[in-house]
Amino acid sequence: MSNALISNLSLLPPDALLGLMAAYKEDPRDTKVDLGVGIYKDDAGQTPVLKAVKAAEEMLLTTETSKAYEGPRGNQLFDNAVERQIFGDNSEARAQGRVVSLASPGGCGALSVAVGFVKRLSQQGVVWVSSPSWPNHAHVVRAMGMATDSYAYDEVSSGPHAGKVDFEGIKTTLAKAKAGDGIIIQGPCHNPTGIDLDNAQWEAIAHLCVEKSLFPIVDVAYHGFGNSLDEDMLGVRRFLSIVPEALVSYSCSKNFGLYRERTGCLVAQTQSTEHTKVTLSHLADIARASYSMPPSHGAAIVATILDTPALYAMWVEELDLMRGRITSLREAMALALRKHGKDVAADRIVRQKGMFSLMQFEEGAAQKLVAEHAIYLPNSGRINVAGLKLDTIEYVAKCMAPYLK
Template sequence: MSQFDSLTPRPADALLGLMAAFRADPREEKIDLGVGVYRDDAGQTTIMKAVREAERRLAETSQTKVYESPRGNQDFTAAIDRFIFADDETANRQGFATPGGSGALSLGMNFIKRITPDATVWISDPSWPNHPHIARTASLNVASYAYAQPADPGIDLDKLMESLSAAKPGDAIIIQGPCHNPTGIDLDTAQWKALGAFCAEKGLMPFIDMAYHGFAQSLDEDVLGVRAFLGEVPEALFSYSCSKNFGLYRDRAGCLLLKASSETGAQNAGTHLADIARALWSMPPAHGPAIVSTILGDEALTTMWKTELVEMQDRMGTLRRALAESIHPNSNSYDPSVLTSQNGMFSQLPLAKPVIEELREKEGLYIPGSGRINIAGLSMAQTSRVAELLSPHL
């Protein structure tokens, strides 16, 4: 008898299961709005031109595959630090390359567990399902705070902060940067600033998660609210993913930044983060961070990448408008114009699970059970058909 026989099998990840079902579906007219990857109008997730050129240069110049360090590529982390903070006052900050954004979240969650063992991590309702999963895997308590519902035009900040009334000093709060997953509904700059003041007053540890930088308005505009928030709090953790905006999904290029209120605090925290990283993955991936640092360290490559990023952002905006204009709700309870006020790859539709299952089984339209749709999974040719299928249920 195996020692593992007594284990209760865990349910399969719902999104991964949806991806497998889509691949197995033989229907030519099937449409995948589930998996969170950017696709062009031909349905392909191609390698960005700037990435291709950076890889060519790396292939020609790289001399070794030796480990870098538990902190990883520091040119990479410094470049991401400049993205967020836009200054050179780095004495009170630390940066660690990580296996994607999930690695940054895992490193940060384990650090929170170490400094405040009884901390509760507050996560928006709704949120990306991996947020609570990572927190619980780090043996942290999890609670939720009110955020936004699919048909909401924006965020009720008073309601959000009221839902955090039970949070205690030392608790952590995950706040998604621009292009909230799954709603696409974002805080405005004034709300970011007010929430920062609230977190400082409550003694909460903010953990900002930015996975779609440049997908909302622009690289510069997307960080204005975040910087306003960071100006209000003495300390914070920050996770950053290059999966979407550099298209480095499988190369797992992520970064954890830490802001401390003192240089000593930053240095002490850095030793603990390095210690935790050593146990989690020993050494982080090198290839993805090297691509990013190569691009951001070369003016021509940076310009090429920014041009491609703007094209991606513009395309998603065009798809949003086309879908919103084509949807004709069956009731007066849903206003499709809210789609155009949202940002990024995702929107969440008020669809009941039986409807979602029916759309998948009868029409080959694949949507997760949460009602989240990947706008970037559409082609312009598909928007009319998708709107036609969705309209009777909205």
């Protein structure tokens, strides 16, 4: 037999979250609760297709005339609509031709191209990722051939700023960052903590990026799950008004429920129209070597919704209901935790935003909760609040309480 080159490779460990998903499906216990997978679920435990999405698909079914490639930028109605979601309707940067965007295969596709662009700016640079963060952030950076480091993303535990992000900690850990390094900053509803930068901190981190010449990638994956579509973006827009250059990865998985459609957008802000042309050429070149052309169906759905007033109103109403349900689950979980004397955990969960909460468990708690109570969550302690149900919250709180710090 000829040389077996694959024998030089070793079996990689399975993805922890995917393994958790598989274990949950195979668990026969009636009491099982899935708090691991980061998808929205309704009161019945289902991830529904939004009514606005269904209506848009019906429109597309009768109006779509071709399945031809749409080019490297994809659906430009979608691109422009996402730009408006990020920058607002009266953006000076957009009016000046300093913004350009490309549809991508989900938020991960956008992030991968963004990191590839940062690598072209600084071959020896580092991309800084918050600690804690969504594990795939660092994975994407390494897969694109760049080094990664972490900046502290902790909550102030006491005093007048209790509950807010410890910005002094961010500055301290970024002290060794060098000019040309990249930095991934999560937009509203930080995954996994649910603790967001306030608007003043967004402004401060923008000035920090300018002072240290860091190139920012803003990851917006949960727009509309914090307070409202407009309010969620206030800090991001302030940030973009200060930094001269930035990339924004925008995902439509959560707020449109388009998980399997892989609908994302990479938006670039530059200093001039000439820089915009140069940036677009490089982003398109990186995408060409990866996925070549972006998928179209999800982008067409989003473009149809955002450009059709009746569908837009329907979508906003549905998004408001999803956000309201998550808020009510947080309040119910906090009430249940207080019954077991866990006031600190209760306070944290009600002041956090979005789908996720990072619970402060003792070591090994996640494994015990899975083994003894069929409550599935990753070892980090991150829970998907949208995976709770009102009729299971008491059970979950009772089981978690002994392991909470």
